[in-house]
Amino acid sequence: MNGKAATKTTDGYRGPGLAVLQRHGVGVWSDVEVQTMGGRFRGIILPRSETADDKHIVLKLNSGYNIGVAAETVKSMTEHGRRAANYKIPEQQFPIDAGKPNVVLFGTGGTIASRLDYRSGAVIPAFSPGELYGSVPELADVCNLRTEKLFGVFSENMGPEQYIALAKRIGQAIEEGVDGIVIGHGTDTMHHTAAVLTFMVQNPPIPIVMVGSQRSSDRPSSDAALNLICAVKTAAESDIAEVVVCMFGPTSDEYCLIHRGTRVRKMHSSYRSTFRTIGDIPLAMIDPQTITLFRDDYKRRRRDRNVHINPAYSDEVTMLYYYPGMKPDVMEAMIEKGYRGIVIAGTGLGHVNKPTYRALQLAMDKGVHVYMTVQTLWGFVGMYVYETGREMMALGVMPLANMLPEVAFVKLSWVLGQTDDREEVKRLMLKSIGDEITEREPYNGYLIYQGAVPEVQEFLKKIKR
Amino acid sequence: MDALPLKPFEEMTPTDYAHIGLKCGLEVHQQLLTRSKLFCRCPAGHYSSSYDAEVLRHMRPTLSEMGEYDGTALMEKKTRKNITYRLHHATVCTYEFDDTPPFFIDDQAIDIALELALLLRLNLVNELHIARKQYLDGSIPTGFQRTTILGVDGWLPFKDRTIRVRQLGLEEDSCREVSDHGHERTYLTDRLGMPLIEVVTEPEMFTPQETAEVCNLIRKVCRSTQKVRRGYGATRQDVNVSVEGGTRVEIKGVPQIWRIPRLIYNEASRQVALLGIMKELNRRGVTPDTITTASKDVTELLIKASYAPVRSAIDRNLKVRCVKLCGFAGLLNTPTQEHTIFAKEFSDRVRVIACLSELPNIVHSDSASESLWPQDWQKLRKRMQAHEDDALILVWGDDRDVQTACEEIVIRATEATSGVPSDTRQPLKDGTNGFERVLPGAERMYPDTDLPPIEIPAERVNRARAVMPEFVWQTEATFRQGAMVEDDIQRLCISPRVLLIQRAMNELGLSGKLLGVVLAQRMRALARAERRPERFSDEALFAILQAHSQERLAKEGIAWLMELILVQSTKDEITDADVIAVLDELDIQKMTDQELQCEVACAIQAADRTQFSTVAKLRRFLMGELMKALIGLVDGRRVWDCLTTTLRTVEPNLAEQWTGT
Missing domain, CATH: 3.40.50.40 (Rossmann fold)
Known part of the structure; x- marks a missing residue:
């Protein structure tokens, strides 16, 4: 956004808050001095979240802090200029290397790539290839990445329409000859989508890797970067030609696990290590250097493009x-x-x-x-x-x-x-298509250890989880 | 080594500091006395160095709300640290290591912070917005500190002027660092999340001494509420220092106030020295636009070098690189702080950013101490095509780290051509400081999307106003008027007994001096004797003081009775009823003159006068005997006067002999 002096935007302000802004001829991004009954404040007027009350004006102080001033206490507001936020991750052209595999990243929304939205006061998805390279340059070491935003929805809003569109687009991308597909997805229903894609996209010749993040990428300790690096590496380099989920293994920033799309489930509302393979073991673990396979009963990568897309779905x-x-x-x-x-x-x-x-x-x-x-x-x-x-x-x-x-x-x-x-x-x-029904439950397929038990504590002390 | 640009610390006067344009500001951090941590329900104030589990994290810089990267964040990115957090089940939950979103902010903490905001006369905000302040050093596992501003633009009276307070923030405390070697940094998480306030002053202190005094004043205001934590680390301050032509530099986390003056002196000296270096470089034609540097791998060249650190690096298959700084010759030895030279600025950056933490990590061509052999320097000069007026710096370590190190050396050299870089610096024990990180700016602030804004209604402010204590400087003035000695004033003006003291002065007419002796000195002595005098309620102490004011108890008797009650009572709180019961039980009443004369007469009668060669000796003996019996009940002066009078009547013929002795 940039400031146009003529139009004073009042994003999100309603009722008394809006009235005060209008009365003093100021708007969002105005740098103002506010005299109130409780003293003087100086700052830039920020947009107001639509879910917040209508009684306060939000100011960004010089120190970078935000504060709320009650509209009813405002005596005067003087504008000293305007300064709009320009929230943009530095975009850089993603380098192309003919020797590297070609991976396409489909964006569906979710927190893997996100930025602040004032209106909702929450983070909203933002997705562009240059942005991704700007924030996770390691991706260029692995592949040539192309990105394509299919939808911009939170994962709870994914449904039949999106499943079908996604399956069809995957089919096209395979025909186009990509070496791997990554799907950025909100984590809440990632396992639903992973399962439905396993059924809709049968016999794919390449890896189809779903990825997301439990901490949005606007946080310094976000899991987004490692998840994305590992997912892209799986898509580019692994020979697992299945629909899989690639997410943090432990909560520590160490490695990801590759889960089969039909056996994975989100198991914690907020932990990074939320995705677990249930009743079986994962396919592999992966860090930015190495893929370590845990089993060999997976479908191998092929050179042909003989995928069968069956995008059927009943909402009954x-x-x-x-x-x-x-x-x-x-x-x-x-x-x-x-x-x-x-x-x-x-x-x-x-x-x-x-x-x-x-x-x-x-x-x-x-x-x-x-x-x-x-x-x-x-x-x-x-x-x-x-x-x-x-x-x-x-x-x-x-x-x-x-x-x-x-x-x-x-x-x-x-x-x-x-x-x-x-x-x-x-x-x-x-009829099991992708191990949604397995013949055997391995002895190490059910592991919910209980804290405080001495041997578990010993393990926790030794192993960063 | 040349001399420092300033006079020795002890000789500096306010005029000297005014001459260099010293300006200091403070950021005082004070932990609050709450039951829980700020954003989760873990207990506050529990420390444990042992741990049950560890979590590993990395940090990446993210954009600020205004769409900018913060310089500090980018610096930390270069360090590529593996950050390990130690977790103890009793002190942390999944919130602290960022696997659970924050719970609602602790109400108790807000109320205490409001009280403090009122005491600092800040303009209060009506709605709190939680912000994330980025810390990429890993001291907080999220990579940011949750923080909020309660008020802005307040003030404190100081001497004959006011010091403006920029803002008061409420924030969560960070981790305690365990170790930091190479790329591995380890933290304890017990302190993480504890509520603390940050009081920021404007840079309006002009000498090191007055900065320490203002810091002490802020600390007293905090403590006067009785709702802040005490003990090592519960209060920490950042000191902002600049001189004319210099830059604001933050000395971070000074644990004790008495360390402040010397730290400021050294930073002032450093800035003056750096400005001198800049002038000299500019004179030599080295400016930010013309600076020329080069760096090369010189491992092969030094394969036979004798200098031990380089020798050992080569033996371990590490790389050695040489950086040429054109026009820097002779400057690297310039003293900046006490026992510190300009070269340390480079060594610090290499240690912190390139993670080459094994010292020494550089050696330079100006070095007067142990270094390479001259012929090795000659070889290097040839290889680097260095002229006489160029300086060379050698650095060794892992290939990638050494590359980072060379880049940092060039960055630091470039900064030297334009003066003082904006740093956050760490205080060292000897009063000097070292590089910690690039000073962060407003760019590191980001709104916290996990929590909604919190309205602070007027009723809540009024509640805080109702419970807040008197301004501490007013208390001090009252005590001073009551002739309390200064040492006791300083102890008592922030003690929980302030109201008791004022009541005793007003209602009982007792002197500040006496109250100081009783409530500061005697109470401390009783505490040292492990009598737990804090068990006395204010009312209990008032009852004791009242007995004294009614002359039922002598001055000496106050401490005697206090100890007696403490020894007898096992209760955790001793009330006024307990005191009155003891007074009644011992039948402590005001002794009349008649009763006293009777006691004295009996004592004289009982004494064997033949034992004493003079009446003076007799009187001394009798005084001792009487005080043994009457201690605490009758004032010593009264006993002495009565004894003297009575003795005169008994031994009139000897009067002359001892009058006036």
């Missing part, structure tokens, strides 16, 4: 998180509203209470597809173990082995986008 699927005392009307309402697929996250091995049977019966009668997963996240559905399970299966509920509830939800959405045939739906749901 829902999820039911069972709780004790649940009444059948909750599920009945879903069925009556026309949902054709329901994924239940059941207790323990995959259970709901007896009263719910009535709703299950209705689902079967109406041809609604009901699938069972577990709230415990780790472990398999075991509907043969108890009578409850066997009764539910008789009511048409299909157990989904160790498929994660969110993965089951997006998979059922994808399947019902293609067919409504009960047997075909069942066949597709139970």
